[in-house]
Amino acid sequence: MQFLSDNAAPVHPRVWEAMRAADAADTPYDTDALSRELDARFTALFGRECTAMLVATGTAANCLALATMVQPHGGVVCHREAHIEMDECGAPGFYLHGAKLLLAEGAGAKLTADGIAKVLAGITRGVHQVPAQAISITQASEYGLCYRAEELAAIRAIANDHSLGLHMDGARFANAAAFLGGSASEAAGDVDALSFGFVKNGGMGAEAIVFFDTEAAELARWRRKRAGHLQSKGRFLAAQVLAMLEDDLWLDNARAANAAAQIVADGAGDRLVHPAEINESFVRMDAGERAALRDQGFAFYDWDETCVRLVTHWASDHDDAHKLARAIAAL
Incomplete structure (x- = not known):
């Protein structure tokens, strides 16, 4: 009787069916018919224009999204117990070429506007310190707690006040959206990029980075290729994600x-x-x-x-x- 992890879950039958149906000759990388559907499907889901990019792992999704927001000399404000701090083996520093994680406190592994403000208030020495350039929050948090709309709005406000990018680690975004009971857009809030997890929720090996900033998405395409995460048969990743989005599976x-x-x-x-x-x-x-x-x-x-x-x-x-x-x- 297994309660180890949702990573141990089986692949949903509809995902396998979609992958089998995709097993026909098509153009490579992101140019196949299924991959070309992704932007429109996510735009419809979130109710605002976005660009979707597929990778195989949540670690890659988080880090490639953040790499569009943060320079090597910059920093990402995140919770002290965030996945990018505790469980990604230094991958953010690798993908972001040395950028630093700036750790904040908060009950239940949730960031608050006040907690973020305390971190920012300590950055006072100009070029001698790492400047914050982004905030990363996790929906739901590492302790399974969900951000409500007012919490997301408060964090967006402090990001705006300090010209910071806002990233959401959504490894269990689906579970959070299901609990909150609203739309995908309400569960995400006004983030700049979302790592939308599918593997824990019935996928086989596909995660989506949803960019609400098209310029950032174009930059991420180059970084994804350089990082070795552009898959030549992208239709098999796209098939999984589209199957999961179909009829709100x-x-x-x-x-x-x-x-x-x-x-x-x-x-x-x-x-x-x-x-x-x-x-x-x-x-x-x-x-x-x-x-x-x-x-x-x-x-x-x-x-x-x-x-x-x-x-x-x-x-x-x-x-x-x-x-x-x-x-x-x-x-």
């Missing part, structure tokens, strides 16, 4: 994952470290309790010395989720 999958997580969270009760808003639950548990659950056949990751992380996905078995909920309640 991306939202249906996210709702299923969130629903399974809520079953687990209900069993965890006051052991929850944070509210379970998406498909992750962070549950307080000591070493003996973790061992007891593993002895019953449950697989999950230790988050730190105080809690574990339990993750569901679009195909999670609800019977398994109920079993886990009962096992936690019985500890």
Whole structure:
């Protein structure tokens, strides 16, 4: 009974079908018929003009988006526990040619306008310090918490006041949008670039960078090629993303994952470290309790010395989720 990660989820059957249907001769790179549909499909989804670019991993999506906003001498304000700080092996510094991450605080791994302002207030010595040039937020955060519209607007305002680019890491953007219940545009807010995750949500190996700045998108095309992320058979990536967007499969999958997580969270009760808003639950548990659950056949990751992380996905078995909920309640 697997609650390790949504990366371990199977590929959705409609994605496999779309990839099989794409298995015919077509022009290479981004010039095939499917890839040429992407900009229009994302423009319709977000209700404003945008350019979509596909890569294979979320790390590449985050870093190539930020590389359009930040110079090698600049910095990106992000949360101290953001994925780009904790889980990308220095990739931002690599892709951004030495640019620095400027770390801010915030409950539940969410940035606030005040937290960003504190970081910016410490940059006072001109050429002797790294200047902030962008902000990166994660929707939903590393602890599975979602930014509301007013929070996004406050961060956009401080970005505008300081002429900073605004990037959103959306590895679980679908889960956040499903929880928030509004449109994709409302879940994203007024960002300049969004790393729209598909692999965790039923995709096989395709992530989208959605640029709302066409000039930045043109720059990113060159950087993507230089980084080795321009795939010659791009139609297979495009097929996955288009299949997920068709009839809002991306939202249906996210709702299923969130629903399974809520079953687990209900069993965890006051052991929850944070509210379970998406498909992750962070549950307080000591070493003996973790061992007891593993002895019953449950697989999950230790988050730190105080809690574990339990993750569901679009195909999670609800019977398994109920079993886990009962096992936690019985500890």
